[in-house]
Amino acid sequence: MPNLEEWIPNRKAKQIFAEIRRSGTVSKFDLLDLSGLTSSTLTRMLEELAASGWIEESGFGESSGGRRPLLYRLKQNRGYVFGLDVSRATTRLVLCDLQLEKLDSASWQMTEKMTPAHLLQEVVQAIRRMTDKHRLQPDRLLGVGIGAVGPVDRTKGVMLNPLYFRAEGWNEVPLGPQLERELGVPVLLDNGANTALLAEYWAGSQQYRHLLYVRAGIGLRSAMMSNGQLVYGAVDMEGSVGHMIIQTDGPPHPERPHVYGCLESFVSIPVLEKQAAARLKQGRRSVLAEWVERPEEIEYRHLLRALSADDRLVTELFTQAATYFGIGLSNLLNILHPEKVILGGPLITTNELFYQISTQVALKNTLYYPTYPVTFTRGKLSDEALAVGAAAMVVDRLTS
Structure with missing residues (x-):
């Protein structure tokens, strides 16, 4: 089984391949600037990559006074x-x-x-x-x-x-x-x-140096990128955002009862489902009562349907969860200071209310705002x- 690192064995060829991949389509002239290689070395690397099928010529670029520059791109079917x-x-x-x-x-x-x-x-x-x-x-x-x-x-x-x-x-x-x-x-x-x-990042965020991704759904998951590289800690950090303590006397975590008041205790699909069931048992009015025989049968699809119907109880629950999520986001912004925050997951992609409230709360509680120009966006690729x-x-x- 070949190692992936061995498919392109030459270090300089790897560098050129990476620059072409990052640029999409790029001229030899631009590659000279980006790579810092001599013209003869760059020519040799381009020929090597083309001969092995990794890149191909893709026409000519605009002329800046001399001959039109030859363009290169990855060969997709390699x-x-x-x-x-x-x-x-x-x-x-x-x-x-x-x-x-x-x-x-x-x-x-x-x-x-x-x-x-x-x-x-x-x-x-x-x-x-x-x-x-x-x-x-x-x-x-x-x-x-x-x-x-x-x-x-x-x-x-x-x-x-x-x-x-x-x-x-x-x-x-x-x-x-x-x-x-x-x-x-x-x-x-x-x-x-x-x-x-x-x-x-590869779908169009390469111009940003510092990116934060947070996914909100059944649980909370996050990732950070700096200078095009993922940031890793001593242990896997994916679920750490959900264990950020935001209220020390808050409810216990759904799966770790010794942890109180963490963000995931307030913001997740299972928590919203349980909160809706508890409110129905307390006698709160909601269209949910017409759709399930028992409160325990409430699922996220029921909550989304009720939210679309402007149900007062469900709107209240989503507003509260989005507010807590926004507080968690502001803590991340104050610590990490990303240029762009990409939000994904079912709580973000399935309703506008949660996204709008959470991002507004996050900005309101962020140090240096509005002089700190952070950008919020939903992920381009959604579930995939x-x-x-x-x-x-x-x-x-x-x-x-």
Whole structure:
């Protein structure tokens, strides 16, 4: 099994490949400026990359007085990567080319029956089916990237002890080594927040030096990027944002009862569902009572439907959760000072109220605002960000 780092063996060629990938389409003249290489060395590297099929000529650029410059871009069909997003509600698989254009996809609902063994079988079958369908040759398949619910051990490719999975067995799962044995290609694993941020970076945020990504759904997940590189700590930091204490005498964490008043105790889909059920039991009026026989049957889809109907109780619950989320975001802004904050996940993408209130509260409580020009945005790739970013992780490794 070839190492990803060995596909492009020359260090200077890696540098040129990375610059062309970052620019999309770039002239030889611009590459001289970006790379700092001599003209003869750059020419040799371009010829080497073109001969091995990694790049191709793409016409001529605008003339600045002399001959029109020759343009280069990645050769999309030189390599293909699979990206896998292993999340609590839905797992997604995408097949992408070198420029992260999606060619195919599959998804599975994470029910009580979706154990790690069952999911692995489904994923392997889907990868083999897509490989046959698109007639991918072995020397074109670079590898598989996995963005999984943390915490994870990236070095060993293991999902450690994630919360909220409905099926049993989701502890100490060596997903990376298992897929490598089944498929015979390199497999990389990172937490899903990191891969989502990678996807959003390559989808049009390369001009920002400092990026923060926060995903709000069944739980809270975050990632940080500085100067185009993901920021890592001594342990996996994906779920740390949810354990930020914002009220010391607040409710216990849903899964860690010894932790009181953390952000995830106020902001998550399970918390909203439980709060709605509790209010119905207290006698609060809501259209929810017409849609379920028992308060415990309330699901997120019911809450969204009620929110669309301007239900007073549900609007109150979402407003409260968004306010707490905004407070958590302001704490992150005051510590990390990103230029851009990308928000994703079901709580962000499925309703406007939560996004607007949380970002307004965050800005109001941020030091140096409005002179600190932070930008908030929803993720461009929505639900597929984690899987596409997992594929991007494999392409990134080519030039590491």
